[in-house]
Amino acid sequence: MRDLAARYRGRTVIRGVSFVLRAGERLALTGANGSGKTTTLRMLAGLVAPVAGSGHVLGADVRRFRAIPRGRIGYMPQTIGLYPELDVWTNLLFRARVLGLADPAGVVARALDSHGLGDHARTRVGHLSGGWARRAQWVASVLHRPPLLLLDEPTAGLDSATHGEFRSWLDRFAADGHAIVLITHNAVDLATCDRVLHFRDGRADPV
Numbered sequence: 001m002r003d004l005a006a007r008y009r010g011r012t013v014i015r016g017v018s019f020v021l022r023a024g025e026r027l028a029l030t031g032a033n034g035s036g037k038t039t040t041l042r043m044l045a046g047l048v049a050p051v052a053g054s055g056h057v058l059g060a061d062v063r064r065f066r067a068i069p070r071g072r073i074g075y076m077p078q079t080i081g082l083y084p085e086l087d088v089w090t091n092l093l094f095r096a097r098v099l100g101l102a103d104p105a106g107v108v109a110r111a112l113d114s115h116g117l118g119d120h121a122r123t124r125v126g127h128l129s130g131g132w133a134r135r136a137q138w139v140a141s142v143l144h145r146p147p148l149l150l151l152d153e154p155t156a157g158l159d160s161a162t163h164g165e166f167r168s169w170l171d172r173f174a175a176d177g178h179a180i181v182l183i184t185h186n187a188v189d190l191a192t193c194d195r196v197l198h199f200r201d202g203r204a205d206p207v
């Protein structure tokens, strides 16, 4: 990415954001609230079009944001994006089908098992505690093993044991050659990243 800028309703909220991210690398976005981290993540996800700058996301021109291959991206938003009135199993099965995965029920069963969610498969997402809901959201974001994973504060508010589990999943994901962009304010998470961009008033400086 080179000199990306984004605007909401005529107001420029990020400008001059540049970085490189390769397969198997982790990039952290950190800095003050409202400084443009989520907007940057949303540009990479093809949800916001840049008004200036250039770059490529998995080979697609970031300026032609509708061309960004969303099916090859995992996006974990800050708030839980699952259907609260449906149970975990149904949410994930729906997602696996939308993603067009072969053997969706098998994929979901294995993912629940490997993330310790088996006992919560039939619990409504709206009835899960914050940490368990986030675990389910993580599984939803990685069901299709995306080459690019975008995570908006995935570990905020987790207890230390769950936080450790998330960290080991991230380690494994990066070791398997997936690229990760992670918004975080956690010093330990920042230390695990290959590069850190510090956001302030819509600008991002490498740390």
Ligand SMILES: Nc1ncnc2c1ncn2[C@@H]1O[C@H](COP(=O)(O)OP(=O)(O)OP(=O)(O)O)[C@@H](O)[C@H]1O
Residues within 6 Å of the ligand: 008, 009, 013, 031, 032, 033, 034, 035, 036, 037, 038, 039, 040, 199
């Ligand atoms: N949909 C929107 N419409 C208008 N302004 C928006 C919209 N989304 C974000 N903004 C504004 O853009 C700026 C950057 O917001 P953004 O969410 O990218 O910051 P952030 O660094 O991720 O913040 P936080 O750490 O609080 O999540 C803020 O001033 C915010 O108010």
